[in-house]
Amino acid sequence: MGRSSFNVPEGIIRDKIAWFAVIFQFEKEQVLVAKPTPPGGGASCATGMLRRGCQLQAPEFTDLAINSDDESITELLSRLLGIPDNRTDVAPDHSRDSHDAYVKHTFYHLFQKQGLVANNEI
Helix, strand or coil, X not given: CCCXXXXXXXXXXXXXXXXXXXXXXXXXXXXEEEEECCHHHCCECCEEEEEEECCCCCCCHHHCCCCEEHHHHXXXXXXXXXXXXXXXXXXXXXXXXXXXXXXXXHHHHHCCCHHHHCCCCC
């Protein structure tokens, strides 16, 4: 969703996986976002691959290539979700900063945590 930080814990997945990808389904199109594992065991990567179409398939490994950045990905996903350009202005003497609302603010409304999905007590 345009995140630069890489939150995959140390271990086999981080060591063996070169790219992570997801295909988002919108009303009239699909969007594939793929991000490479940060080089050299890094903690962030601000570039990725973006594809748009009606019936996307996961690309072959040899077809994965950087063609976008996190800002462009965030802007596109926000627009496709119907989030208009906006700014919440806060006076300088207040305790919080001004900010723009965008796709990252929808995360907790769109996705469930794995612990909730796999919880055998619920």
